[in-house]
Amino acid sequence: MDVEQRIDAYLWAHRQVLVDLLRDMIRCPSVNPDLQPGALGEKGFQMVLQEWFSDCAVTIQSWDPDADHLQRYQGQPGFHPHKDFRGRPLVVIRRPGNGGQGHDLMFMGHADVVPAPEDNWSHPPFAGEYDSHRIFGRGAVDMKSGLAAASLAVRALADLDIELDGDVLLASVPDEEAGGMGTLALLDAGIRADAAIIPEPTDLRIAPLCRGILWGKITIEGKSGHIEMPQPSWEEGGAVDALNRAYTLYTIFQHTNQMWASDPRKRHPLLREPNQIKVAAVRGGTYATSYADHVEMIINVQYLPAERDEHLRGGHVQHEVEHLVAELTQSDSWLQRHPPRIEWLVDADCGETPQDHPFVNSVHTALVSTGHGSIMEGIHSHTDMGLLTNAGIPTVNFGPGSPYMAHQINESVAIDDMLVAARTMARVALDWGRYRG
Numbered sequence: 001m002d003v004e005q006r007i008d009a010y011l012w013a014h015r016q017v018l019v020d021l022l023r024d025m026i027r028c029p030s031v032n033p034d035l036q037p038g039a040l041g042e043k044g045f046q047m048v049l050q051e052w053f054s055d056c057a058v059t060i061q062s063w064d065p066d067a068d069h070l071q072r073y074q075g076q077p078g079f080h081p082h083k084d085f086r087g088r089p090l091v092v093i094r095r096p097g098n099g100g101q102g103h104d105l106m107f108m109g110h111a112d113v114v115p116a117p118e119d120n121w122s123h124p125p126f127a128g129e130y131d132s133h134r135i136f137g138r139g140a141v142d143m144k145s146g147l148a149a150a151s152l153a154v155r156a157l158a159d160l161d162i163e164l165d166g167d168v169l170l171a172s173v174p175d176e177e178a179g180g181m182g183t184l185a186l187l188d189a190g191i192r193a194d195a196a197i198i199p200e201p202t203d204l205r206i207a208p209l210c211r212g213i214l215w216g217k218i219t220i221e222g223k224s225g226h227i228e229m230p231q232p233s234w235e236e237g238g239a240v241d242a243l244n245r246a247y248t249l250y251t252i253f254q255h256t257n258q259m260w261a262s263d264p265r266k267r268h269p270l271l272r273e274p275n276q277i278k279v280a281a282v283r284g285g286t287y288a289t290s291y292a293d294h295v296e297m298i299i300n301v302q303y304l305p306a307e308r309d310e311h312l313r314g315g316h317v318q319h320e321v322e323h324l325v326a327e328l329t330q331s332d333s334w335l336q337r338h339p340p341r342i343e344w345l346v347d348a349d350c351g352e353t354p355q356d357h358p359f360v361n362s363v364h365t366a367l368v369s370t371g372h373g374s375i376m377e378g379i380h381s382h383t384d385m386g387l388l389t390n391a392g393i394p395t396v397n398f399g400p401g402s403p404y405m406a407h408q409i410n411e412s413v414a415i416d417d418m419l420v421a422a423r424t425m426a427r428v429a430l431d432w433g434r435y436r437g
Helices: 003-013 015-026 043-052 069-073 140-159 181-188 242-260 315-330 333-337 358-369 385-390 415-432
Strands: 059-063 090-095 105-110 134-136 168-173 195-198 212-221 277-284 294-303 341-348 395-397 412-414
Touching: 003 015, 003 140, 003 415, 015 043, 015 134, 015 140, 015 415, 043 059, 043 090, 043 140, 043 168, 069 181, 090 140, 090 181, 105 140, 105 181, 105 415, 134 140, 140 168, 140 412, 140 415, 168 181, 181 385, 195 358, 195 385, 195 415, 212 242, 212 315, 242 277, 242 294, 242 315, 294 315, 315 333, 315 341, 358 395, 358 415, 385 395, 412 415
Parallel strands: 105 168, 105 195, 195 395
Antiparallel strands: 059 090, 090 168, 134 412, 212 294, 212 341, 277 294
16 A cells, blocks of 8 residues: 555544534634634634644644744734734644655644624534534534544644655644634744645635735714705805715725726636625715714725735735725815715735646645545635745645635534545645655
C-alpha cells in the first residue's frame, strides 16, 4: 500500500472522528464579540482544538494577541483600532519535518463565527446535529468544517508517522469576521510557511483570489418638520427630508454599479460578478408625522488587488465613493451647507496568487488525484489571504461547503466534501513537503 492509499484508508476509517470533531467545534459558540457584545469569543473553540491534538506528535503554541503591541501596524492591512484580545487566543499546531529541502505548508483558518439568531433554524445553531450526509450549525460552513478537515489531514500525517522534509502547520486565528487582526498577530509573531491553504468554504474549488471589502457609514443630515404640512423651502425655514437625499445617493450608487459592471478595472476573470457598491442598511427618522432629520447608510464596497493603493489597501476606491457623495452634495443647496459625512469602518484587504504558481498547480494536482474535478474560481468576499500574500506566502482558499451558505440560517456541510478536502490537503502536504518514502 503506497502512502496515498495509507492516508486514504486512515481518513475513511476516521470519518466518524471527523464528524465528532466538527460537532464539538460547532458546540463552542465562538461568536466574535465585536459582532455581538458579550459573546464568549474563540477561547472555547481553541481549547477543543488543542485538546484534540494533545496526544499527537505535534507541538502546540497558544497565546492571546497583544492589541497594544499591534498598534504599530496602524494604517496597514489587517489593523483595526479598539481591539481587545484578552481571552481570545491564537493557536498554532506544528508537525515538524526532518529539516530537508521540502517546503513548509500552513493551513490557516479562523475560529470566530458570526452571530446566529435562533429563529427559523431547523436545527439549533450550536447543537452540532447531523444525519448520515450533513452536519448542521453556525460555522459548519464558515469555516469550522475546513479547519476540521485540515486537522484530520495533519493528524493523519502524524499518526501514520509519515516523514516530510518540511513542516506542516495548522493555525487557528481569532477575529477574521471583524477584519483579520488575528492573522496580523500570527504574522507579527514570526509564523511563516512557504505556502498556505485557507480552508474557507469554496465548494471544493481552488480560489487563488479574494476581493477587498470596504465598510462605510454615510450620515446625511436633514431638518425635521411636520410631514403632513406643506413646507416652504429650507431657506425659508421649511423641513429637509434626509431620507429623500439618501434615496438620491442610492440612485447614484445604482448608476455607478451599472458603469462598474462594464469597467475592466472592476472585473476579474476568476469572479462571476464585478465590484459593486451595495447598501446594507439604512437607518433614520423618528416619528410617522415628521420628516427624517438624519439618515445613516451602511455601505459595502468591493475592490480588487489591482486597485490597491500604496498601502495595499482600498484608498483609491474610497476616494471614488467620496467623489460620488461630493457629486450629490454639489447638486443640493442644503447639503452644500450640511455636507454628508463618511466614516470608513473596515478595510478588509484582498489577495491574489498567480494561477500558474507552482503551489496552485500542486493543489490542483492533489485535488484531481482524489478523483474530484478541479475548478478555479475567486472568492467574491474577503478572506485573510491578503495578509499572507503581502508577507510573501503564496496562498489559495480551498475548503468544503458552499460559500453561499456562509452566514445563513440552516448552515450545513456535506460530510463527504469534508473527506475530499482532507484527502486533498494531505496530498498537497506530501507534494509540497517532499515526502520521503
